[in-house]
Amino acid sequence: MTPGADTMFLIVDPLWQTATETCSGPDGSGRCPRAPGGGRVPCAGRELLLLKSDLSPRWSRSVSAGEDECPVPVMCAGGA
Numbered sequence: 885m886t887p888g889a890d891t892m893f894l895i896v897d898p899l900w901q902t903a904t905e906t907c908s909g910p911d912g913s914g915r916c917p918r919a920p921g922g923g924r925v926p927c928a929g930r931e932l933l934l935l936k937s938d939l940s941p942r943w944s945r946s947v948s949a950g951e952d953e954c955p956v957p958v959m960c961a962g963g964a
Contacts, residue, residue, distance in 0.1 A: 891908060891909055891934070891956075892906055892907070892908055892934075892935045892936070893906065893907040893908070893909065893927075893932045893933060893934055893935065893956065894906055894907075894932070894933045894934075894935055895907055895926065895927045895930050895931070895932060896930055896931040896932075896933060897930055897931075898930060898931050898946070904930065905926065906935075907926065907927060907932070907956070909954065909956040909957075909960075910954040910956055910957060914954065914957060915953075915954060916953070916954040919952065919954075922952060923952060924950065924951060924952055925947070925951050925952060925953070925954055925955070927947045927951070927955065928947055928948065928949055928950065928951040928952075929947065929948070929949035929951075930946075930947055931944060931945070931946055931947070932944065932945045932947060932955065932956070932959065934959075943959075945959045
């Protein structure tokens with residue numbers, strides 16, 4: 885699967901287990917369009933869940949707190 889215009893991820897606060905916002909993945913160059921000046925991505929320190937999925941572990945990912953690159957391409961390619 886590759887991220888597309890209809891792909892939507894839920895960003896979840898792992899501590900409170902509540903959704904905080906949504907994400908549609910990277911822009912055409914593979915970068916997070918919402919990361920200020922190449923800084924941390926909005927999902928840093930949170931969990932990503934692919935909406936419209938079976939919600940299996942394959943479609944969820946913990947994002948490290950210092951992440952500055954969009955994790956969606958790796959997630960969609962089946963990486964850890």
